[in-house]
Amino acid sequence: MKFQNMIVLALIAVFISLPCVSAAEKDELTSEQIYEKRMDLYKKVETITNVPWHYLAAVDTYERGLRRARKDRSKEDGFISIYYSEEEWAGTFNPNKEDTHPLSIQMFGGVGLDGDGDGLAERTNDEDVLFTMAHFIEGYGFDEEDFRIALWEKYKRDQSVRIVHGHSLVYEKFDTLDLDEHAFPMPLNYNYSYKNTWGDRRGWGGRRIHEGTDIFAGYNVPIRATAYGRVEIKGWNKYGGWRIGIRDLDNIYHYYAHLSGFEKGIEEGSIVAPGDVIGYCGSSGYGKPGTQGKFPPHLHYGMYRDNGITEWSFDPYPSLKQWERKAYQDRKKKNKGSCKYLR
Numbered sequence: 445m446k447f448q449n450m451i452v453l454a455l456i457a458v459f460i461s462l463p464c465v466s467a468a469e470k471d472e473l474t475s476e477q478i479y480e481k482r483m484d485l486y487k488k489v490e491t492i493t494n495v496p497w498h499y500l501a502a503v504d505t506y507e508r509g510l511r512r513a514r515k516d517r518s519k520e521d522g523f524i525s526i527y528y529s530e531e532e533w534a535g536t537f538n539p540n541k542e543d544t545h546p547l548s549i550q551m552f553g554g555v556g557l558d559g560d561g562d563g564l565a566e567r568t569n570d571e572d573v574l575f576t577m578a579h580f581i582e583g584y585g586f587d588e589e590d591f592r593i594a595l596w597e598k599y600k601r602d603q604s605v606r607i608v609h610g611h612s613l614v615y616e617k618f619d620t621l622d623l624d625e626h627a628f629p630m631p632l633n634y635n636y637s638y639k640n641t642w643g644d645r646r647g648w649g650g651r652r653i654h655e656g657t658d659i660f661a662g663y664n665v666p667i668r669a670t671a672y673g674r675v676e677i678k679g680w681n682k683y684g685g686w687r688i689g690i691r692d693l694d695n696i697y698h699y700y701a702h703l704s705g706f707e708k709g710i711e712e713g714s715i716v717a718p719g720d721v722i723g724y725c726g727s728s729g730y731g732k733p734g735t736q737g738k739f740p741p742h743l744h745y746g747m748y749r750d751n752g753i754t755e756w757s758f759d760p761y762p763s764l765k766q767w768e769r770k771a772y773q774d775r776k777k778k779n780k781g782s783c784k785y786l787r
């Protein structure tokens with residue numbers, strides 16, 4: 445075989461192998477490399493369809509969380525998590541559930557499209573899936589309200605629309621996918637204490653179980669956002685008193701209750717980064733608005749996961765421990781670099 449032909453064949457082989465990423469190969473990539481690959485895909489599809497990358501990132505991120513939270517959806521093979529069932533992709537009455545021919549898929553009313561131009565519409569191909577989603581969004585228009593309508597048509601659920609729209613605003617603001625960082629909700633230089641009380645019985649307001657961790661501290665100790673996210677709720681509730689709910693990019697709702705007050709400028713819709721002060725430790729709650737002092741001041745911290753159908757509480761204690769440990773390590777590193785005599 446001629447040398448040039450061999451090069452051509454080698455190039456073709458590389459080209460063909462590009463979209464197929466095995467799970468093992470993906471496991472070897474750092475999270476930065478995965479974000480880079482994902483961003484390349486979003487930007488590529490944005491160029492073709494004009495659908496902003498942060499809309500695509502928002503839907504994909506939401507669906508990644510659903511795959512993690514649900515047993516009826518397998519983990520994605522590639523970099524994109526958007527999920528289509530066989531019926532949705534190929535068409536309900538398509539006798540071939542694994543159809544990849546764009547024309548017959550279209551004939552049977554399936555949504556699957558060929559995004560990478562290889563002539564096939566594959567349900568497990570990142571570019572095909574992302575292009576199919578972008579094409580759907582494009583059909584409603586490009587401004588935020590259009591996007592919300594497209595999301596309603598896709599999910600038929602207010603909460604899903606709110607979460608995905610929120611994700612898009614977070615991505616737009618920070619202009620990166622690398623938003624994994626977390627923070628412990630209290631600064632380490634204040635006195636605080638907590639232990640695992642998740643699932644304990646609570647008496648006030650009928651029989652309930654304790655859906656969170658109580659972190660005891662003095663009045664007005666700053667309370668900080670633990671993740672990147674968007675303030676979903678702020679105000680009074682009879683159990684939690686002055687409370688804030690923040691939705692992060694894992695679709696997790698972080699609930700901060702019994703605050704003495706809120707940080708200035710924090711409103712519903714505010715976008716926060718881990719470590720941002722959102723309010724102050726207090727003892728509000730267990731009554732009508734303004735009630736306080738019925739128990740010692742503490743932060744009640746809860747975490748709730750959304751799976752696209754419902755939302756449930758899970759134990760935040762392991763996460764708190766992990767973020768606290770990380771904060772101590774970071775402080776240690778920082779102190780190592782500074783001169784002892786000057787402190």
Ligand SMILES: [Zn+2]
Pocket residue numbers: 654656657658743744745
């Ligand atoms: Zn509590």
